[in-house]
Amino acid sequence: MTTKKLTADKSKIRVGKKSKAAKPKSPFDKYFLYTHSVQGAEHDAELLWNMMQRCSDGPLPKNPTLQEDFCATAMLCYEWSKLGPNHQATGIDLDSAALQWGTKHHTKDLTKAQLMNVEMIHGDVLHDHKVRSHVICALNFSYFFIKDRERLKEYFVASKKALSKNGLLILDAFGGPDYLMPHVNRRRNREEKFSYWWEVETFNSINNHIKCHLHFQRDGEARRNRVFSYDWRLWSIPEITDILHEAGFKDVHYWAEGLTKKGEGNGKFKPIKSEMDCRTWITYLIAK
Numbered sequence: 329m330t331t332k333k334l335t336a337d338k339s340k341i342r343v344g345k346k347s348k349a350a351k352p353k354s355p356f357d358k359y360f361l362y363t364h365s366v367q368g369a370e371h372d373a374e375l376l377w378n379m380m381q382r383c384s385d386g387p388l389p390k391n392p393t394l395q396e397d398f399c400a401t402a403m404l405c406y407e408w409s410k411l412g413p414n415h416q417a418t419g420i421d422l423d424s425a426a427l428q429w430g431t432k433h434h435t436k437d438l439t440k441a442q443l444m445n446v447e448m449i450h451g452d453v454l455h456d457h458k459v460r461s462h463v464i465c466a467l468n469f470s471y472f473f474i475k476d477r478e479r480l481k482e483y484f485v486a487s488k489k490a491l492s493k494n495g496l497l498i499l500d501a502f503g504g505p506d507y508l509m510p511h512v513n514r515r516r517n518r519e520e521k522f523s524y525w526w527e528v529e530t531f532n533s534i535n536n537h538i539k540c541h542l543h544f545q546r547d548g549e550a551r552r553n554r555v556f557s558y559d560w561r562l563w564s565i566p567e568i569t570d571i572l573h574e575a576g577f578k579d580v581h582y583w584a585e586g587l588t589k590k591g592e593g594n595g596k597f598k599p600i601k602s603e604m605d606c607r608t609w610i611t612y613l614i615a616k
């Protein structure tokens with residue numbers, strides 16, 4: 329989700345019909361499907377490191393420390409630890425099953441030293457876990473679950489407190505007119521032989537609450553609907569920026585993916601001053 333520009337289509341989610349392909353041999357695994365559909369953790373780790381190098385004031389720390397809030401399987405933490413011998417990471421999530429899945433599946437190609445540099449906390453990101461980091465991130469829009477302005481401000485104030493001097497809070501946000509209408513967007517992972525659908529079920533313009541779902545269908549199986557569901561507030565970039573300023577962040581920078589001539593994402597992220605005429609967009613906010 330983080331690296332792709334989505335365009336809405338109007339296809340409907342119908343009752344799942346079994347596909348004619350051979351049945352998969354492995355058991356259904358929602359975390360595997362999640363990490364192979366809407367996440368690009370290897371890319372995100374490099375992007376965050378690039379942002380840190382370009383946006384930090386003062387010299388870079390010797391042990392660049394990342395705190396991944398709402399980390400789920402914490403794939404980003406494990407990728408971060410691969411970037412250098414002193415790259416350290418802490419992941420925080422309420423879902424212990426997701427944390428354990430990550431410990432089992434993302435650590436296979438890590439050295440002992442890299443493993444020692446990663447820590448998981450099973451807990452609420454709104455509580456103080458006494459972790460101090462150079463970068464805190466909340467990606468794939470996870471902080472959108474905080475629907476109340478004061479609560480979001482409390483989260484940003486707590487993040488500011490947990491950051492070391494010159495630290496960065498990095499968030500992503502999505503929007504654009506296509507998101508204001510219910511729609512379904514289908515994508516395919518050819519390598520892993522499954523399709524997935526990102527559905528915006530409802531958007532309420534009175535309070536900007538948005539309900540979204542992820543559906544999956546492995547080749548040879550019926551579709552499983554609503555494997556992940558999100559009940560969010562679609563915060564706008566000006567709202568997030570205002571709240572970040574109120575929480576004590578002095579500067580906010582914006583980065584987004586460049587476009588090919590066809591108008592598709594080109595995989596290259598850079599600072600932007602404006603985001604114009606996009607039916608859908610994903611923008612990173614870097615607060616310091």
Ligand SMILES: C[S@@+](CC[C@H](N)C(=O)[O-])C[C@H]1O[C@@H](n2cnc3c(N)ncnc32)[C@H](O)[C@@H]1O
Binds near residue numbers: 366
């Ligand atoms: C959309 S997933 C985000 C996964 C990951 N950040 C990514 O980049 O794909 C949202 C995660 O937030 C977690 N979560 C929701 N509220 C939380 C809270 N208050 N504290 C910690 N984790 C929370 C859920 O358990 C879930 O794993």
